[in-house]
Amino acid sequence: MEENEAVLLERCRAGDKDAFGPIVKKYAGRASGTACLLLGCPDEAGDASQEAFVRAWRNIHRFDTRSPFYPWYSAILRNVCKSRLRRRARRRTVALTEGHRDSSSDTDPVFLAERNERRDALWHSVMRLSAPFREIILMKHFQDMSYKEIAAALGIPIGTVMSRLHSARRALRETLAGEGS
Numbered sequence: 001m002e003e004n005e006a007v008l009l010e011r012c013r014a015g016d017k018d019a020f021g022p023i024v025k026k027y028a029g030r031a032s033g034t035a036c037l038l039l040g041c042p043d044e045a046g047d048a049s050q051e052a053f054v055r056a057w058r059n060i061h062r063f064d065t066r067s068p069f070y071p072w073y074s075a076i077l078r079n080v081c082k083s084r085l086r087r088r089a090r091r092r093t094v095a096l097t098e099g100h101r102d103s104s105s106d107t108d109p110v111f112l113a114e115r116n117e118r119r120d121a122l123w124h125s126v127m128r129l130s131a132p133f134r135e136i137i138l139m140k141h142f143q144d145m146s147y148k149e150i151a152a153a154l155g156i157p158i159g160t161v162m163s164r165l166h167s168a169r170r171a172l173r174e175t176l177a178g179e180g181s
Contacts, residue, residue: 009069012060020060024053027070030143031077037138038081040127048084052077071145071153078135078153085131125175133168140165 005026011019031052036045055076056063063072126134139145139153150165151158 005069006065009060009063009065012057013063013065017057020053020057023069027073028053030070031073034074034077034138034143035081037126037142038078038131038135039084044084048080049077052080055080067152068149071149074139074143074145074153075155082131121176125172128175129168129171132164133171136161136164136168137172 005023008019008023012023028049031049032045035048035052036042039045039048052073056073059076063069126137129137136150136154139150145153147158147161150161154161156164
């Protein structure tokens, strides 16, 4: 963990609300991206990540400042997203998004169209995975978390992370292959 982040987190534990702002700013984009992939809804992702930051602040006294912040926060964010998904399932509404379109016109339009098509296929395939597979793919490949960080965030052994990631990648390949036919 960076020394500045550790100092900020110690100040947070001492009740300094101003010290939490830079922490939120550092991880807000990553958190929104994570929530978006877990929920499948960009509109709800910002609210979920904000709710998770509020919960993290309220429980900062439980955080071990010798550990990295993001895996701890990520566990809170996952729980917030799971709660939202359960509420959504009870209402029997599932909102999926088609992903974001790149409207850049400063490159070849054929290239952009092909890139968007590949990105959309990947997005849809990731969203079709089971929640545990989608989550581990997200953490490893979209959030660039280490096996150790993933294990800490999910509360599972590193060997289980490796096994689940292998299975998730296989499922993603199969899903992508099915979309190509």
